[in-house]
Amino acid sequence: MAAAEEEVGGLVFHPMDQFIVKPLFGDGPISWYTPTNAMLWMALSALAVIALLVFGTRGRAIVPSRSQSIAELTYGMVRKMVEDITGKEGLKYFPYVMTLFCFILFANALALLPMSFSPTSQIAVTAVLAFMVFFFVTILGFVKNGSHFLGLFWVSSAPAAMRPVLAIIELISYFVRPVSHSIRLAGNIMAGHAVMKVFAAFAAVVALAPVSILAIVGVYALEVLVVTIQAYVFTILTCVYLKDALHPGH
Amino acid sequence: MENLGQLGQYLGAGLACIGMAGAAVGVGNVAGNYLAGALRNPSAAASQTATLFIGMAFAEALGIFSFLVALLLLFAV
Amino acid sequence: MISLLQQTAPVVVEQTETVTITESADAAGHAADAAHAAAAAHGAESAAGMPQLDISTFGNQIFWLLVTLAVLYWVLSRIALPRIGGVLSDRQGAITGDLMAAEEFKQKAKEAEAAYDKALADARAEANKIVAANKAEIQKELDKAIAKADAEIAARTAESEKRIGEIRTSAVEDARSVARDVTEELVRTFGGTSDQALVNEAVDQRLKGALQ
Structure with missing residues (x-):
C-alpha cells in the first residue's frame, strides 16, 4: 500500500490516506473475506438503518415517537418518489429503492464522523451499486416489454433522417449511465473529504489555523448537505431508470 | 528529461480543473432558472424540485468528472 | 487543491524498497526519476497512488457490500417496511374512524338539541295552559264575588227605599192628621159645627195636589 506523503515546508498532506482499505486486525494481505474498515463501516451503516427502521418503529404507535416519525418520514418520502416517477406498478420495487437510499444515506453520513471510513467514496462500491441498478433495469425492461424496450433508443418523434444518429447518441448515453451514476456519488464524497483533509493540513501553521478551521467548518456544513443530496439524487436517478424500463415510450 | 512527463501530468491536472468552472456555471444556471420560474409560478415550484435536483446532479457530475481526470492524471498515470 | 495533491505523486518511491529517501528537499529529483522507474517496473503498484484504484481491495469491498445489501434488503422488505406501512395504514384507518365517530357525535348532538327544543316548547305550552286555566x-270566582256583592247592594238599596217609603207615608199621614186637626179647630172656632166626614174629605182633596 502506497501512502501519499510529501513534506512541503513543514506541512504534511495526506488527502487520500483516509480512503485506504485496511484490515481490521493485523497487517496481512486483503483477501475477499478479510474483515476490513470498509466492512466495518458498511456494517455500521446497515446497523444504523436497522436501528432506525426496525427498532425505532417497534412501538408501532398511532401517535409516533421521535424515531418512529423519522422512519415514517423517510418511508413516505421514498415511497412518494417511487410512486410519482414510476407510477403504481413501480411500487413493487420500492423495497429495493428504499434499501439503496437508506444504505447510501447512512454510509455517507457516518463517513462524516472523524476517523471514519467512507464506503461510498470507493469506486468499487458505487460501481457495484450502479451496475446493479443498470443490470436490474435493463433486464426488467426486456422482461416487461420484450423488444419494445429498444424503442427507448428509437426516438419516433424525431425526423426520420435524424433517428439513426439519435439512436447512437441514446445508446451511448444509456451505457454511460452506470458510469456517471457511480462516479457522481464516489466523486462527490471523495472530493469533499479530500478538501477537508487538505484544509486540515493547513491548521499546522499557526497563522493559518483559524482560517483553516473556519474553512473546515464551512466545508463540513456543505458536506452534510451534499451527503443528503447525493443519496437523494442516486435514488431519484434509480427511479428514473426504472421508469424507462417500465414505460420505454418517451 | 523524465521530469517532462511529470510536468505534463501536473499541467494536465491543472487544466482539467478548468472543467469545474463549467460545472459551476451549469449548476448555477439550473438553480437560477429554477428560481426564476418558481418566483413566476410558485404553485408549480414544489412539483419540480425533483427535476431540479436531477438537473443539478447531471451538471455537477461533469464537474466531478474533470476532478476525477485530474486525480487520475496525478495518481494513476 | 490539485496543486497540493500533486506533491504526493512521487511518493511511490518511498514505498519501493529500491530507493531510500533521507532528505525530501534534495530528494525531489531522485524521487521523480525513481517514480518513473518504479512505475515502469511495477505498473500495478503505481495505481495504488489513489487508494480507490487499488484493485487488490475490490474483491473484499464488493463481497462485503453485497453481504450488507442482502442483509439490509432482507430486513427492510421482511420486517421494517411492512411494519411502517402497517402503522401508516392503521393511522389512516384510525383517523377516518375518528372522523366518522365525530360525525356521529355531531348528529347525536343535533338530535339532542332538537329534543331539548321540543321539550322546551312543550313546557312552555303546558305553562301557558296552566296560566290560562x-x-x-x-x-x-271574581264574577261570583261581584254578583254576590251586587245582590247584597241591591237588597240593601231595596230595604233603604222601603224605609224611605215608610217614612214618607208616615210623614203624609202625620201631615194629614195635623191638617184635619187644624181644620176642625178652625171650623169650631168660627162657630161652625164640625162634621167629621166633610172635614176629612176637604182636607184629602186639598192635600192630594200638595203631597203627591
Missing part, C-alpha cells in the same frame, strides 16, 4: 278560575 288559573286565569279562568280566578275570573269565575
Whole structure:
C-alpha cells in the first residue's frame, strides 16, 4: 500500500490516506473475506438503518415517537418518489429503492464522523451499486416489454433522417449511465473529504489555523448537505431508470 | 528529461480543473432558472424540485468528472 | 487543491524498497526519476497512488457490500417496511374512524338539541295552559264575588227605599192628621159645627195636589 506523503515546508498532506482499505486486525494481505474498515463501516451503516427502521418503529404507535416519525418520514418520502416517477406498478420495487437510499444515506453520513471510513467514496462500491441498478433495469425492461424496450433508443418523434444518429447518441448515453451514476456519488464524497483533509493540513501553521478551521467548518456544513443530496439524487436517478424500463415510450 | 512527463501530468491536472468552472456555471444556471420560474409560478415550484435536483446532479457530475481526470492524471498515470 | 495533491505523486518511491529517501528537499529529483522507474517496473503498484484504484481491495469491498445489501434488503422488505406501512395504514384507518365517530357525535348532538327544543316548547305550552286555566278560575270566582256583592247592594238599596217609603207615608199621614186637626179647630172656632166626614174629605182633596 502506497501512502501519499510529501513534506512541503513543514506541512504534511495526506488527502487520500483516509480512503485506504485496511484490515481490521493485523497487517496481512486483503483477501475477499478479510474483515476490513470498509466492512466495518458498511456494517455500521446497515446497523444504523436497522436501528432506525426496525427498532425505532417497534412501538408501532398511532401517535409516533421521535424515531418512529423519522422512519415514517423517510418511508413516505421514498415511497412518494417511487410512486410519482414510476407510477403504481413501480411500487413493487420500492423495497429495493428504499434499501439503496437508506444504505447510501447512512454510509455517507457516518463517513462524516472523524476517523471514519467512507464506503461510498470507493469506486468499487458505487460501481457495484450502479451496475446493479443498470443490470436490474435493463433486464426488467426486456422482461416487461420484450423488444419494445429498444424503442427507448428509437426516438419516433424525431425526423426520420435524424433517428439513426439519435439512436447512437441514446445508446451511448444509456451505457454511460452506470458510469456517471457511480462516479457522481464516489466523486462527490471523495472530493469533499479530500478538501477537508487538505484544509486540515493547513491548521499546522499557526497563522493559518483559524482560517483553516473556519474553512473546515464551512466545508463540513456543505458536506452534510451534499451527503443528503447525493443519496437523494442516486435514488431519484434509480427511479428514473426504472421508469424507462417500465414505460420505454418517451 | 523524465521530469517532462511529470510536468505534463501536473499541467494536465491543472487544466482539467478548468472543467469545474463549467460545472459551476451549469449548476448555477439550473438553480437560477429554477428560481426564476418558481418566483413566476410558485404553485408549480414544489412539483419540480425533483427535476431540479436531477438537473443539478447531471451538471455537477461533469464537474466531478474533470476532478476525477485530474486525480487520475496525478495518481494513476 | 490539485496543486497540493500533486506533491504526493512521487511518493511511490518511498514505498519501493529500491530507493531510500533521507532528505525530501534534495530528494525531489531522485524521487521523480525513481517514480518513473518504479512505475515502469511495477505498473500495478503505481495505481495504488489513489487508494480507490487499488484493485487488490475490490474483491473484499464488493463481497462485503453485497453481504450488507442482502442483509439490509432482507430486513427492510421482511420486517421494517411492512411494519411502517402497517402503522401508516392503521393511522389512516384510525383517523377516518375518528372522523366518522365525530360525525356521529355531531348528529347525536343535533338530535339532542332538537329534543331539548321540543321539550322546551312543550313546557312552555303546558305553562301557558296552566296560566290560562288559573286565569279562568280566578275570573269565575271574581264574577261570583261581584254578583254576590251586587245582590247584597241591591237588597240593601231595596230595604233603604222601603224605609224611605215608610217614612214618607208616615210623614203624609202625620201631615194629614195635623191638617184635619187644624181644620176642625178652625171650623169650631168660627162657630161652625164640625162634621167629621166633610172635614176629612176637604182636607184629602186639598192635600192630594200638595203631597203627591
